[in-house]
Amino acid sequence: xxxxxxxxxxxxxxxxxxxxxxxxxxxxxxxxxxxxxxxxxxxxxxxxxxxxxxxxxxxxxxxxxxxxxx
Numbered sequence: 001x002x003x004x005x006x007x008x009x010x011x012x013x014x015x016x017x018x019x020x021x022x023x024x025x026x027x028x029x030x031x032x033x034x035x036x037x038x039x040x041x042x043x044x045x046x047x048x049x050x051x052x053x054x055x056x057x058x059x060x061x062x063x064x065x066x067x068x069x070x
Contacts, residue, residue: 021028052059 017028049059
């Protein structure tokens with residue numbers, strides 16, 4: 001799809017942000033990097049689950065170091 005599709009997607013994103021700023025009188029609150037990273041992680045896990053199911057596998061979540069802290 002290339003550059004034209006990327007340009008259109010970026011323009012659409014900017015238009016949505018501009019509309020949000022205009023309708024809320026500029027009260028935009030940036031959610032922060034942590035929110036983006038969490039959403040990215042959730043999307044990655046969801047895609048992995050779909051791919052594993054299509055190949056006939058089941059994914060089992062392993063506890064991370066942060067889950068052991070009480």
